[in-house]
Amino acid sequence: LIEIDHVTKRYEMGAETIFALNDVTVSVAENSYLAIMGPSGSGKSTLMNIVGCLDRPTSGTYRLRERLVDEYSDDELAQVRNREIGFVFQTFNLMPRSDAFRNVELPLVYAGVPPREREQRVREALDHVGLADRGKHRPSELSGGQRQRVAVARALVNRPAIVLADEPTGNLDTRTGDEILALFDQLHQQGQTLILVTHEEEVALRAHRIIRLRDGRVESDERTAAG
Amino acid sequence: LIEIDHVTKRYEMGAETIFALNDVTVSVAENSYLAIMGPSGSGKSTLMNIVGCLDRPTSGTYRLRERLVDEYSDDELAQVRNREIGFVFQTFNLMPRSDAFRNVELPLVYAGVPPREREQRVREALDHVGLADRGKHRPSELSGGQRQRVAVARALVNRPAIVLADEPTGNLDTRTGDEILALFDQLHQQGQTLILVTHEEEVALRAHRIIRLRDGRVESDERTAAG
Numbered sequence: 536l537i538e539i540d541h542v543t544k545r546y547e548m549g550a551e552t553i554f555a556l557n558d559v560t561v562s563v564a565e566n567s568y569l570a571i572m573g574p575s576g577s578g579k580s581t582l583m584n585i586v587g588c589l590d591r592p593t594s595g596t597y598r599l600r601e602r603l604v605d606e607y608s609d610d611e612l613a614q615v616r617n618r619e620i621g622f623v624f625q626t627f628n629l630m631p632r633s634d635a636f637r638n639v640e641l642p643l644v645y646a647g648v649p650p651r652e653r654e655q656r657v658r659e660a661l662d663h664v665g666l667a668d669r670g671k672h673r674p675s676e677l678s679g680g681q682r683q684r685v686a687v688a689r690a691l692v693n694r695p696a697i698v699l700a701d702e703p704t705g706n707l708d709t710r711t712g713d714e715i716l717a718l719f720d721q722l723h724q725q726g727q728t729l730i731l732v733t734h735e736e737e738v739a740l741r742a743h744r745i746i747r748l749r750d751g752r753v754e755s756d757e758r759t760a761a762g
Numbered sequence: 763l764i765e766i767d768h769v770t771k772r773y774e775m776g777a778e779t780i781f782a783l784n785d786v787t788v789s790v791a792e793n794s795y796l797a798i799m800g801p802s803g804s805g806k807s808t809l810m811n812i813v814g815c816l817d818r819p820t821s822g823t824y825r826l827r828e829r830l831v832d833e834y835s836d837d838e839l840a841q842v843r844n845r846e847i848g849f850v851f852q853t854f855n856l857m858p859r860s861d862a863f864r865n866v867e868l869p870l871v872y873a874g875v876p877p878r879e880r881e882q883r884v885r886e887a888l889d890h891v892g893l894a895d896r897g898k899h900r901p902s903e904l905s906g907g908q909r910q911r912v913a914v915a916r917a918l919v920n921r922p923a924i925v926l927a928d929e930p931t932g933n934l935d936t937r938t939g940d941e942i943l944a945l946f947d948q949l950h951q952q953g954q955t956l957i958l959v960t961h962e963e964e965v966a967l968r969a970h971r972i973i974r975l976r977d978g979r980v981e982s983d984e985r986t987a988a989g
C-alpha cells in the first residue's frame with residue numbers, strides 16, 4: 536500500500552544541512568497497524584507528513600498503491616488527502632473560528648456528503664471521542680485534550696482507508712487515551728491501515744509493528760507481541 | 763505563598779453553565795513541588811491559568827504572598843507575570859515569526875536585562891533543554907518536542923520564583939522528558955516552587971504532593987513517597 540524508498544528530507548539552514556530523514560526505506564501493507572517511535576527531533580512527523588502527502592522528500596520515492604505520488608495530478612492529490620487519508624496532527628491544526636462540530640464536518644463538506652448525513656456522522660464522530668456535549672465550543676473554549684479529540688474525530692469522520700495519527704494521546708489522561716486507542720483498534724479490525732507516532736511504549740505495544748527512528752534513520756523495525 | 767480559596771470558574775454557554783472549576787481550595791507553600799492530575803477537561807489548565815494570573819475566578823479568592831491578586835495594580839500584575847512566574851503553556855504559545863533564541867530572550871528584554879547578559883542566559887537556557895544547535899530555527903522549523911522545550915527554556919530563563927508547567931513532557935520521548943524533569947528537580951532544590959500538570963503517573967511521582975481534579979473539583983490531595 537505504502538512504499539517509502541530511500542527517502543531523504545534535507546533542510547538547508549545557511550551553512551548547515553539538517554537531515555530530518557536520511558535514507559529511509561519502509562514498506563506498509565494494507566490493514567497494518569504500525570507505531571513509529573523515536574526521540575524528539577528524530578524525524579517521525581517528517582515521515583508522517585510525507586506519507587500523508589503534505590510534504591515531499593528531497594530525494595527518494597513514495598509509492599501509494601504502487602503509483603508514484605510525484606506523478607499524481609493536483610486533483611488526485613487533493614482527493615487522496617480528503618478521502619483516503621485521515622491525519623491527526625501533532626498540533627491539532629483546528630480552525631480557530633469554527634466550533635468543534637464545524638471542524639469535524641469540514642472533510643465531509645469537501646467530500647460532497649449531503650447535509651443531513653453530515654450532521655449524523657459528525658454527531659457520531661464526536662460521540663465516539665466523548666465530546667457529544669462540546670460540539671458548540673470553539674477550540675479556545677476547549678481543554679487541550681478536548682482539542683486533541685476533535686482532531687481525532689475530524690481525521691476519522693470520512694472513514695479513510697489510511698489513518699495517520701501523530702501523538703494522538705499526548706494530551707490525554709490514561710483513561711481517555713485508552714478510549715481513543717480502543718477506537719483505533721476497532722478501525723483496524725474493520726480493515727483500515729493505521730500508522731501512529733507515539734513516544735509511549737504502552738501505546739506502541741497495541742500496534743502490530745514498531746519502527747524506531749533515530750537521527751532521521753530507521754534504527755529498528757520489528758513485530759510486537761500483538762503482531 | 764499561593765492560596766486559592768473557594769474558587770469557581772463558570773462559563774455561560776447559552777442555556778448551559780459549565781463549571782470549569784467548582785469550589786476549589788488549595789494552599790501551596792513556598793518551595794513546594796506539586797503535581798496536578800485528572801481527566802481531560804477536569805479543570806487543570808483553568809486552575810493553572812488562575813494561579814498564573816492569566817485568568818480570574820468567577821468567585822472565590824486568590825492570594826499570592828498573602829495579597830489578593832484582585833487588588834494588584836496592572837503594573838504589579840505585569841511584573842508578577844514577567845518576573846515571579848514562569849509559565850509553560852500546554853500549547854506552547856511561541857511567537858511564530860521569531861526564532862527559538864528570540865522567543866527565549868523576550869522575558870529578559872521585558873525584565874530590562876542588558877544585551878550581553880541576555881545572550882549568555884539564552885544560550886544557557888537553550889543548552890539546558892538540549893537545543894543549543896536550534897537557536898536560529900523558527901517554531902515551524904522545529905519538531906513538536908523541540909517547540910515544547912523552547913517553551914520550557916523561555917519559562918525558566920528569568921529564574922522565576924514560581925514555575926507553572928502545563929504538561930511539559932507531553933510531546934517528549936521518555937529520555938528527553940527525563941532531562942526536563944531533572945532540570946525541574948534542580949530548580950526545586952534551588953528553592954523554586956513548582957506546579958506541574960501531568961497525566962503521567964511517573965512524572966507526578968517526582969513531585970512531593972499530588973492533587974487530583976475531577977469535574978472541576980479536588981478529588982484528592984496527598985503527599986507522594988518523594989514528599
Ligand SMILES: Nc1ncnc2c1ncn2[C@@H]1O[C@H](COP(=O)(O)OP(=O)(O)OP(=O)(O)O)[C@@H](O)[C@H]1O
Nearest residue numbers: 676678679680681773782802803804805806807808
Ligand atoms: N472559554 C470556555 N468556554 C466554555 N467552556 C470552557 C472554556 N474554557 C474551558 N472550558 C471547559 O472547561 C473545562 C476545563 O477545561 P481545562 O482546560 O481546565 O481542562 P484540563 O483539565 O486542562 O483538560 P486537558 O487535560 O484536556 O488539558 C473543559 O470541560 C472545557 O471544555
Ligand SMILES: Nc1ncnc2c1ncn2[C@@H]1O[C@H](COP(=O)(O)OP(=O)(O)OP(=O)(O)O)[C@@H](O)[C@H]1O
Nearest residue numbers: 546555575576577578579580581903905906907908
Ligand atoms: N522547516 C525546517 N527547517 C529546518 N529544520 C527542520 C524543519 N522542520 C523540521 N526540522 C528539523 O527536522 C528534525 C525532525 O523533525 P520532526 O518534526 O520530524 O521530529 P519528530 O521526530 O516528530 O520530533 P518530536 O517527537 O519532537 O515531535 C528536527 O531536528 C527539526 O529541528
Ligand SMILES: [Mg+2]
Nearest residue numbers: 580625905906
Ligand atoms: Mg513530531
Ligand SMILES: [Mg+2]
Nearest residue numbers: 678679807852
Ligand atoms: Mg489542559
